[in-house]
Amino acid sequence: MTDSPALPPADITALIASARGAMAHAHAPYSRFAVGAAVRLTDGTVVTGSNFENASYGLSLCAETVAIATVSAQGRLADITAIAVSGGPMDAAADPAAVITPCGRCRQVMNEAEQMAGRTLAIYCVAPVGDAIHEHRVADLLPHAFGPANLGIAPLKDA
Numbered sequence: 001m002t003d004s005p006a007l008p009p010a011d012i013t014a015l016i017a018s019a020r021g022a023m024a025h026a027h028a029p030y031s032r033f034a035v036g037a038a039v040r041l042t043d044g045t046v047v048t049g050s051n052f053e054n055a056s057y058g059l060s061l062c063a064e065t066v067a068i069a070t071v072s073a074q075g076r077l078a079d080i081t082a083i084a085v086s087g088g089p090m091d092a093a094a095d096p097a098a099v100i101t102p103c104g105r106c107r108q109v110m111n112e113a114e115q116m117a118g119r120t121l122a123i124y125c126v127a128p129v130g131d132a133i134h135e136h137r138v139a140d141l142l143p144h145a146f147g148p149a150n151l152g153i154a155p156l157k158d159a
């Protein structure tokens with residue numbers, strides 16, 4: 001697996017802004033906790049997603065999963081290079097120190113995307129406001145992950 005090329009600071013800033021912007025589209029009437037995600041592809045395209053809650057809570061969708069599934073539906077799963085995630089309460093002032101990280105399900109989906117892309121993905125976790133950025137790798141968020149490689153499935157194309 002290769003490393004994704006380091007993104008210039010301006011591209012990281014734009015990716016984070018896209019994730020924060022996606023929060024505005026969250027359908028979160030139950031938790032009142034909006035999450036936005038932005039996925040950057042090899043050609044610089046950014047695809048966003050926001051959480052979508054359901055009255056049957058177990059059927060809710062996380063922002064990261066929505067964004068990655070959208071990329072996959074476009075046939076571009078192998079093109080993912082970086083992901084930004086932002087979230088916070090909809091009804092309160094945002095805390096610039098409250099950086100969120102993906103839930104376990106989203107970490108597993110990110111692992112799938114990373115293995116199918118054949119490159120290490122940068123994961124940028126941020127609060128809805130402020131300058132705090134926690135950069136992670138999927139292996140840091142989900143050590144000893146099970147994924148396509150365990151089943152003998154190779155990346156979709158060479159990274």
